[in-house]
C-alpha cells in the first residue's frame with residue numbers, strides 16, 4: 001500500500017483552523033497535527049517518577065499542557081518497523097531530547113529543543129515529521145512539500161537529508177535536498193517528482209520559490225535546525241520570507257545546542273504557545289563527554305604547537321581530528337603548511353567548489369583522510385561518529401560557536417577531546433569560556449583565569465550575568481507566563497566566589513592529569529598534555 005494514498009489518520013486528531021498570520025488573511029486550512037495517543041505506561045507514570053527522571057537527566061521543560069516523557073522506544077508508539085530499527089542499531093533508549101521531544105512534537109505542539117551536541121536532535125524532529133506526513137492527504141501534481149527543514153549549511157542539509165532518506169524509506173516518504181553550489185537540474189527534477197520533505201538552505205530555497213520551482217502551500221510542518229546559526233549568518237530576511245509563505249497554523253519546531261538571546265525574539269514571533277525543552281544547564285554549556293583543554297599561547301606559537309599536537313594525536317589508536325581556523329585563507333595556508341610537513345589533510349571552506357567540499361567530507365567520513373581543516377562551515381551539526389579530537393587553532397567568534405565546534409567529537413555516547421589555542425586577542429571571551437569549562441567540571445588553565453581579569457575578560461551581557469532562561473523572572477519562557485515548569489532547571493554555574501578554578505589540578509605539574517577530570521573522561525592522550533602544558537606555560 002502506498003503511504004501517500006493513506007488518508008486514514010492512524011492517530012486521529014486535532015485540526016488546525018487558524019486563518020491569519022503576518023497580517024495576511026488566508027482561507028482556513030484544515031490539517032491534522034495531533035497524532036499522539038499516550039502509551040498506558042506513560043499515562044500511568046507518577047509525577048514523582050517523572051520528576052526523578054528529569055532530575056537524573058537534567059531535563060527541564062516549560063510551557064502549557066506538557067505531555068509526559070517516554071522512557072523506552074516501545075513507549076514512543078512509533079510503528080513496529082521503526083522501533084525495530086532502533087533495536088537493530090543496539091540503541092538502548094531514546095536520548096533525553098527524544099524522550100520529551102517526541103511526545104511534544106507528535107501532539108502537534110510548537111517546540112524549542114535545546115540539547116547538547118551529538119544528543120540525537122535530528123531524529124527528534126525527523127520521525128515526528130514522517131508521522132505528520134503520514135496523516136496528511138497525499139501530494140497532488142505540483143504540490144510542494146508537507147515538511148520543510150531549514151539548515152544553515154549545505155553539508156548539514158545533506159546530512160539531515162540522509163537521515164530523512166533512511167527513515168523515509170521505511171515509510172514511503174520522499175525527500176529532496178535543496179542547497180546552493182550544486183546543479184539545479186536534479187533538485188528541480190526531484191521537486192517535480194514530488195517530495196513530502198524538503199531539506200533546504202535558505203538561499204537556494206528562496207531562488208526556487210522566486211522562480212516558482214517550489215511552493216509551500218502544502219507545508220504544515222516547519223523545522224529550523226541550528227536556528228541560531230542561521231540568524232548569525234544573516235539569514236533572518238530569508239527566513240521571514242520563507243515563513244510568510246507557509247500555511248498558518250503550521251507546526252513549527254526549532255532545535256540547537258545553544259540558544260543565545262538573539263534567537264529568542266525570532267522564536268517568540270514564529271512559534272505559538274511553544275513547549276521549550278532544555279537538556280542540561282540552562283546556560284550555555286558543552287557536551288560533558290568532551291575533555292576540554294585550553295592552551296594560552298601567542299599567535300606565533302600556534303603552528304609549532306599544532307605540529308607537536310598532531311604528532312602526539314597520531315599515536316592514538318583512534319585519531320580522527322578536525323582543526324578549526326578562522327578564515328578561508330588561513331585554512332588554505334595552514335593546510336598547505338601541514339601537507340609540507342607530511343600530514344595528509346583535507347580542507348573545507350566556503351570558497352571551495354561544492355563538489356570539492358562534498359569529496360573532502362566524504363573522504364573524511366570514510367577515514368581516507370583523518371585530518372580535516374575547516375572554517376565554521378563545518379562547525380554545526382556534522383555527525384562523523386569517530387572524530388576523537390577537535391583542535392581550535394583559532395578561537396571562534398563566540399562561545400556558542402566554541403560549543404558547537406567541540407561538539408563534532410563526543411557524538412552519541414562516545415568521548416572526545418578538544419584542544420583550544422587561546423591568545424590574548426581572545427581575552428574578551430575568556431570569562432564565558434571559563435563558565436563553559438566550569439559547568440563541564442573541567443580543569444581550567446590558570447592563565448585563562450588570569451585573562452578574565454583583564455578589563456573584565458568579557459562583556460557583562462555575555463559574561464557571568466548571562467542567566468539564560470532560569471535565573472530571571474522576566475524570561476518569556478520561564479516564570480513569566482502561566483505555563484507549567486517541570487524539571488531540574490540546573491543553573492549550571494557557581495558564582496565566581498565559590499568556584500574553585502583549577503580545583504586539584506595543577507597545570508604546571510606532570511603527575512596529576514591522568515585522573516583529574518571530574519567528568520570521568522579518561523583519555524590516554526593526557527600523558528601528552530603534561531609535556532605540552534609545561535612547554536606552553538613554562
Ligand SMILES: Nc1ncnc2c1ncn2[C@@H]1O[C@H](COP(=O)(O)OP(=O)(O)OP(=O)(O)O)[C@@H](O)[C@H]1O
Nearest residue numbers: 091093094095117118119120121122257381383412
Ligand atoms: N536514541 C539514540 N541512541 C543512541 N544513538 C542515537 C540515538 N538517537 C540518535 N543517535 C545517534 O546519535 C548521533 C548524533 O545525533 P545527531 O546528529 O542527531 O545529534 P545532534 O543532537 O543533532 O547534534 P548537533 O548539535 O551537533 O547537531 C547520530 O549518529 C545518531 O544516529
Ligand SMILES: [Mg+2]
Nearest residue numbers: 121122225381
Ligand atoms: Mg544536529
